[in-house]
Amino acid sequence: MGARRFLAPEVVQTSGMDCGPAALACLLGGYGVRASYARLRDACQTDVDGTSIDAVQDAAALLGLDAEQVMMPVDHLALPEAGALPAIVVTRQPSGLTHFVVAWRRHGGVLQVMDPAAGRTWVPVRRFLGDVHVHEFAVGAEAFEAWARSDALRRPLLRQLDRLGVPASSAEALVAAAGDAPGWHALAALDAAVRQAGAGGFRRHAAAGEIARLVAEPGAVDQRHWFARRTPGDPGAVTIRGAVLVRAPGRTAQPPAPDELPADLRAALTQRDPGPGRFLRDWLRGSGHRLAAIGVGAVAATAGVLAEAVLMRTLISPGPAPGWTLAALLALATILLILDGALLAAAAGVGRRLETALRAGLLRRLPDLPDRYLNSRPLSDLAERAHRLHRLRELPLLALDTARLGTLLVLLPVVIAVIDPGSALPASIAVLASAAAGLVLLPAQAERDLRRRTHVGAVARFYLDALIGVVPIRAHRAGRLIEGEHGRMLGAWASAVRAVHRTALTAELVQAGAGLACTAWLLTAAHDRVSDPAMFLLLAYWAVGLPALGQQLGALVRRYPSYRGAVLRAIEPFATPVEHTPTPARHGGTGVAVHLSGVEVVSGGQPVLSVAGLSIPAGSQVAVVGRSGSGKSTLAGLLLGWHRPARGRVLVDGAPLDAGNLAWLRRHTAWVDPTVTLWNRSLADNLTYGGAPGAGVPEEVLDDTYLTEVAAGRSGPLGERGGLLSGGEAQRVRLARARLRSGVRLAVLDEPFRGLGRDQRRDLLRRARRWWPAATLLYVTHDVADALDFDRVLVVADGRIVEDDNPEALAGKPDSYLRGLLDAEQAVADRFRDPSWRRITLGGTR
């Protein structure tokens, strides 16, 4: 326990932006601390934009690693003297996004890297350093000087000088001279000079001379070789450019006490992530007998192919062929035809069953998944999973191929040995050599393949972006610019693809060459022993096939990581804990009473709302105003269940808002918000959504929400997320949907009139306040003037309710916050009423 393992454990990220927790889980696992990657993800507050490196470092330290976040020159990363490894290193992807990988160990010229996007890879040091993200940061000059004078710089410097062939005495002298100079600059200059001399190919005395020259004249050192430079305009600061990493040279002396850890981290230590193997076993349980039959069939089919060749041999032996061989051959060909067909059909059937079961399971589970699970993952990432589920149907086919290949690998050397025992050795060597050659070259191939995949992903992502953004791209006439950027990405993609082909070809030639040599040896040795020409030809036919087996094995193994990733991504939702939501029967016809006490909501580690005490009586109508980002939507989100208070209580009709009450409340809530989803179905379907299926839309509702004309001109679907409607039209559809809801006890209207004109807005607000007469109504808006008609207004600023009173009364107070908001709004309106603006008013009555 606690020793650093030789191999970094593989932790593969299941979501596009989850490299942080996955890298952390790997680092921990490498020191024997088993932590659940899925729970670390929650603990590190991983979101659609990824994980903050500070959160990773904090979690690592809390879980018992001696972790520290540092910056260093990129080329120091791989130097043992810099003590950088093992570490989570920030790298840069082709798309420009940063990515976390674990650099675990150095083995000669190769680094053992665990890339959460794919698993363990072995990367040449130089190439890895090329991927490292270079960050620029200003640090205090004193702190930097202390670092520069310590062994942290001294030892890597001496090592680099040694590599350049500078004699030890000269190297010591150079470092000492730089150290004697006051301040940090001389040391930074030496560091930069060493880098430039190294890049310039100087060696030995020439290097020493060049370094001395550059140190004397630091201006001659190219900008890119400097790790530290003066910060313009701030003599007390140093700007450094280098790699960012969280290094963890060991574990802390004191292991963490689980009781003292935050709940998320405690969960990370106690829970386990699901493995693809066990999951597949569970899902394939019903297909067990089919899989067994497929396995037996695969062995039989392979044996049949070998038997076919043996029968062919009797056929081509000199002399008349026995009649039974002809019949047997024909029968065997028929059997193989049927067997192969049945095998493929059976494997495809199991694949279909697996895919269907997964899809059905996912659809069932989706409504119960926690809001945070779906909201903290990029939409494109989740949508990709939805579109890629079908890949799992290929798994049984893959298993079939593997079973056949495995059987052949075992049987072929055996039958060769039966024909000619003397050929057993060369035959086995041929198989082993080609398989070994493939396996030796596998890491190189895997590394290039990963690189190719990231480039493919970046190009596809760019293409998707161009599609979604086609409207602004057209408006800005940015087509050429986009094509240019795409072309640059394609250039990088092409060289990645070529590298994959090159290594694949090398592997193939090495395998085939080794195999050919073995085959030639086998035949040379065998032709004395095997006198029957037919037998000899059969031997040759099989011997030639041997190297190909090694190649096929390599191809199968290469496909493994991508399927593992696909399975992990597909099963992740099933491994996420869900809450059972019972729906208690509740009665009572009026609106709900809401009471908050001591409530604090935290998001991303930051408090976003705190409410000491708030009571909203049943049936009352309250306006909530404040600037955007002030926390007013969070208040509404509390009632809808999007946020859980970190502290305090939310009571609805006197009962705490637990899962069961939340389910009840949601059924009786009319919710309007610009984020309410419109479905790609007809307008009528969208309006009656949530009500009884097949209900009609009364004319008066259309009239009420200004939708009569919208409805008249339209019969088809509204587009994904209502994309075919204008913003104002879509908002009115959301209003009408809420209007049609029955049994409403709570109405949450959050910016319900976005995109609508002022007159329409006032009119709709007046109507909406009468739609659910008994319900409690919360009207959230940043248009303060709208709130003046209410009896009560809550003014939210910086996550607090700063005012809670009658709006007219507040507006009358010159120093009230509400008055300030009103004045600011008026000032904006006045700006556009200024005579320097010409006003054009379109339309009128609609």
Added chain:
Amino acid sequence: MTRLVALLAAVLVAHAGQYGLFLYSWIILGGATFAGELTGTVIAAWAVTMAAGLGCRAVTSHLQSALAVIAGARLRRRLLRGALGLDPAAVRREGTGHLLGRVLETESLEDLATGGALRGLAAAVELVLAAVLLTTALGPAVPVLLTGWLVAAAVATARYTRRRMAWTTARLALGNDLAEKIAGHRTRAVQQDPEHRHDGERAALDAYTSLAASMDRGLTVLTVLIPRGWALTGTALLAASVAAGAAAPARAAGALAVMFTYGAMAHLSTGLAGLADARCAWAQLGPLLPVTTNEPPADAAVPETVTIKANGVGFHYPGRAHAALPPIDLRIDAGDRLVLEGPSGSGKSTLAALLAGTLEPTTGRLHLTSTTPGTVLAVPQADHNHLLLGPLAMNVLLGRAWPPEPADLRSAEEVCRAIGLGDLLDRMPAGMAQIIGETGWRLSEGERSLVFLARALLQGAPVLILDETFGALDPHTLDTALNAALDRTSTLVVVRH
């Protein structure tokens, strides 16, 4: 195109050489074995021939990779060009979830297409060579039977393609539905009746599964029945020739040829299946591809100032009951400041689109003193605008230059700070180089609309129309942004709701 064809021809020649050498090595070995003249020299000759075949294989592989890269790059360029020429309405009908489904089809397209085509062509070469061998050994019935078998393969391919097409369409529909449900999970949670949460799901899944079963049957026929059936036919031919008393060497040649033609047929059918898959993937992209893919015109210099006159300009979507914009008269002079107001649906955005030239008026006449494209820039509403996944600098310089000159970067930063993004720039670790977009640094609604404003201002169009750009801004931020916009535009039209 000629380069592609030349490469393709070279691949075929190299492959024919490889396969020919492979067959020749067997002729050497088989001939010597039956003649009883098998010596170390013959085996050495055999090994040299095999090694030469390996050399050909290396050349083939190398050419194939060049071919795959060129074809792949060409395909991707073509797809992007097509996407950029799309009808915006078609894109609005489909959001991220749907488009992603299509884009994912492109990922494996070139592998399938080049892989399938090359495998198919290579198999055709093998088939011809092996058929020659087989005909020599077993007589003239071979070409006739083989032709019949190829026709059967073609029919099986067509059948499989049809079924896969239906399956692919159903699969995308299921994926879209699931993606839509994921994106709308909050709406489902609050608004949907739990009793009806899974309505229609079972039926859609059952229909999909039966399409999949039918496709799998088609695949079994193509990739098993066709090659294995040929093996059976070949074996029957061989049996007939043996029964007719053929000599041992002829029988040996026949047996080998049956095996080789079977191998070639197996390659051919997998190649055909790959081509069918590529065809189906391509069909999903069809709607995204316009008929013509012209080069976008080079940017002409836009004039400093421009005057716009509209006489009775109106717009009517075909098939709608009411005009999207009833005819209006309008004159906009250089240096004008205009506020465009009106209720939702009164045609404000339509008028903006007409002025910018993205729509053609259905009535009236619009006259601009300069018709150079890019003279009028109408910034789309935030809902229809988009941040590309990339550096902030690229996003704001979208209408200007990328990769940028140092001067472009300087003015980009200057504009960003002037309109009130200074705070954000200081907060982001990489400043202007920070990656924004879906998975990049997250921006608030207000910051997003300021980025759109910066993008518009940096393009420097003589007439700028801002559609609801200020809607998400606080009064104070709006003041700063508006002042900056006024300083940097000649003619400004602000659409306000």
